Amino acid sequence: MIVIKTIQEIRDRVGAWKKEGLSIGLVPTMGYLHEGHQSLIRKSAEQNDRTVVSVFVNPIQFGPNEDLETYPRDLERDRAAVEEAGGDLIFNPEPAEMYPDHFTSFIDTTETTELLCGAVRPVHFRGVCTVVGKLFNIVCPDRAYFGLKDAQQFATIRRFVRDLNFPVEIVACPIVRESDGLAKSSRNTYLSPAERKAAVILSKSLNLGRQAIEEGERDAGKVIDIITASLKSEPLARIDYVEAVDFGNIQRVGRIQGETLVAVAVYIGKTRLIDNFLINTEEKQ
């Protein structure tokens, strides 16, 4: 597995592929890859001639009291995971390569980043959009792949790509879960055995909300109450948010209709986990 560290080298390599007429898929990651990331790489390998996986723990998307220092890193493990899933190359720049001195330009978004994680992580999406925009300009992919576990991130990237005319197709991939329902995440490694058991409450509670909608409930407040009550039954869980929003603009909805995102963020011990489901329903008469 080739690992490239500099922007010039990756431009040369991808430029040569483009000259041969090959299509390029990009899977942006922060590394410590799991089966969720591998599903994105597999999808890209299916749809493109070459797949670039970026492995970069992006400092500007972490707030001052967040886990930038402790975020898990293991490039050797990532190399094997990319190879196994059919990726062709890893782009693994140092922070100074991506953010030279006096770096002062950012991609800032509104609307889709006001609520959910945007409300509690003020610099997060500016950091995500800026690094993703830079990766698009560096790699010039035909398609880029993002997991729906980070559904607000997906909606926000889709929006800035449209608003700023980036010539890239954004592909959404479904959430990959452990056998007990916990959404796969690099941050699951922070959980103690007792917390790991407790963490299943996120998907369990969301399933109750989904079931209520499938049985005809359309009042978003009632769905939120069902999920909240279930989350509160787990003593190790502390709710950050439970929200139902329109998936297009990530604004609150009163009724569940059209494409709705129902999302939670919950602390299990000190670890903040997110999960969600998307549901597309028409108003029942």
Ligand code: PAF
């Ligand atoms: O989803 C992530 O892992 C990150 O937010 C991303 C998209 C790789 C940007 O750093």
